[in-house]
Amino acid sequence: MKRILVVMMCMVMAMTNAFAQDSKKKNEKETVTFVVEAMHCNNCIKKIEKNIAFEKGVTDLKCDLDTKTAEVTYRKDKTTTDKLASAFKKIGMEAVPVDSGDK
Numbered sequence: 001m002k003r004i005l006v007v008m009m010c011m012v013m014a015m016t017n018a019f020a021q022d023s024k025k026k027n028e029k030e031t032v033t034f035v036v037e038a039m040h041c042n043n044c045i046k047k048i049e050k051n052i053a054f055e056k057g058v059t060d061l062k063c064d065l066d067t068k069t070a071e072v073t074y075r076k077d078k079t080t081t082d083k084l085a086s087a088f089k090k091i092g093m094e095a096v097p098v099d100s101g102d103k
């Protein structure tokens, strides 16, 4: 009886561990900076904010009119840089991701 309990405890612990790792992976976020040449004024920014901020997986969005960039933070399990770029395309804006290492 005691042995069964120990085995069960081990199983529960292994499962908890797996869950913890899983949720950690799910919450993994990535920030990508896009250069959006079509960003001309505050209306453009509003347009981006109204659309891209509600794209699946997007958790944060910062637009900068001076540098014509949009910084998008997204959940890696929900979306990709490519998907975000095509979301920009859908609202008529070309968005080119910038490798943060080049900055």
Ligand SMILES: [Cu+2]
Pocket (backbone or CB within 6 Å): 039, 040, 041, 042, 043, 044, 045
């Ligand atoms: Cu504009």
